[in-house]
Amino acid sequence: MRKITYAEALRETMIQEIKANKDVYILGEDIGIYGGAFGVTNGMVEEVGPEKVLNTPISEAAISGLAVGSALTGMRPILELQFSDFITIAMDQIVNQAAKLRYMNGGKGMIPMVVRTPGGSGAGFAAQHSQSLEAWMTHIPGLKVVQPSTPYDAKGLLKAAIDDNNPVIFYEHKLLYGQVGDVPEERYSIPLGEADIKREGSDVTVVATSMMVHRVLQAAEELEKEGISIEVIDPRTLVPLDIKTIVESVKKTSRAVVVYEAVQRGGYGAEIASIINESEAFDYLDAPVTRVGGKPVPIPYNPKLEEKAVPQVEDILKAVKSTLITHV
Structure with a gap:
């Protein structure tokens, strides 16, 4: 199979x-000739035409409102926000309008829009351009939330998001754009709400999201040298969440660690830990569920401090080993 980047x-x-669909188009700031903040839309104007790649003014509130309105009229907009931090500027349009209008209209008005946006740290963009705010979005009924970790998942999940008749927040990690992986040329879809077992194991289940999936896989290689086998679960979508795959894995391994980049306090990993504790997997646990998340600080500009603010391989290794020696 051919290899391409995320x-x-x-x-x-x-x-x-x-x-394939005359109703699909993309809009956003600098997505035309410039190709977007991270070059994802490079060449798209030439490929599909300027009427399908709409360069917009610098106003997240305005372009989010445009996307909501056009979705209500039957279009299927893909909105690119340059940084996921800028969702905060469009909260009324996304949280109070896109997420609720279908419910408030008794299901008569669909909002099939996708908000594509890069999140996460590691690129030196500092506090206002490096946040991981996905837990905030998962708290809003009416929104679906996606976090692909590989090029294969990115393609299949984006198609599923575009096909969905509800608003989808599609988080792309900045550090993953250049990652290379196997991706079929043909169109394919990965159902929202279907987790992927990135690595099978027997000693500890580690549930990880986005960029953290790769750090957990690195940790798994190190742990294997010590005879420790971890199973790596990538939820891929946070809403809807594939609870069954997580629960079945924990029942098999009897231990669980949840790794996410966002600030640990109030992060989505706490939701996953709670779900495990409230499920039938609880009776199989030989140790408490452990969370590994970011520090409660704004992301620093200094690269050394930035690294310290979010989980690294060493933190994951420490958490897994600690879980193995802890007993309920």
């Missing part, structure tokens, strides 16, 4: 879906 997988999906 960014190329996203671009290919958008081009394929725009060509």
Whole structure:
């Protein structure tokens, strides 16, 4: 199978879906000739035409409102927000309008829109451009939340998001855009709410999201040298969440660690830990569920401090080993 980058997988999906469906288009700041803040839309104007790649003014509130309105009229907009932090500028449009209008209208008005936006740290963009705010979005009924960790998942999940008749917040990690992986050329869809077992194991279940999936897989290689086998679960979508896959894995391993980049306090990992504790997996646990999340600080600009603010491989290794020696 051919190998392409995460960014190329996203671009290919958008081009394929725009060509296949006259209602699909993309809008955002600098997405035309400039190709977007991270180059994801490079060449799309030439490929599908300027009427399908709408360069907008610098106003997240305005373009989010435009996306909601056009979705209500039957279009299927893909909105690119340059940084996920900028969702905060469009909270009324996304939280009070997009998430609620279908419910408030008795299901008569659908809002099939996708908000694509890069989140996470590691690129030196500092406090206002490096946050992980996905837990905030999962708290809002009416929104679906997606976090692909590989090029293959990015393509299949983006198609599913575009096809969905509800608003989807589609988080892309900045550090993953250049990651290379196997991706089929044909169109395909990965159902929202279907987790993936990235690595099978027997000693500890580690549930990880986005960029943290790769750090957990690195940790798994190190742990294997010490005879420790961990099973790595990537939820891929936070809402809807594939609870069954997580629970079955924990029942098998009897231990669980949840790893996420966002600030540990109030992060989505706490929700996953609670779900495990409230499920039938609780009776199988040989140790408390452990969370590994970011520090409660704004993301620093200094690269050394930035690294310290979010989980690294060493933190994951420590958490897994601690879980193995702890007993309920």
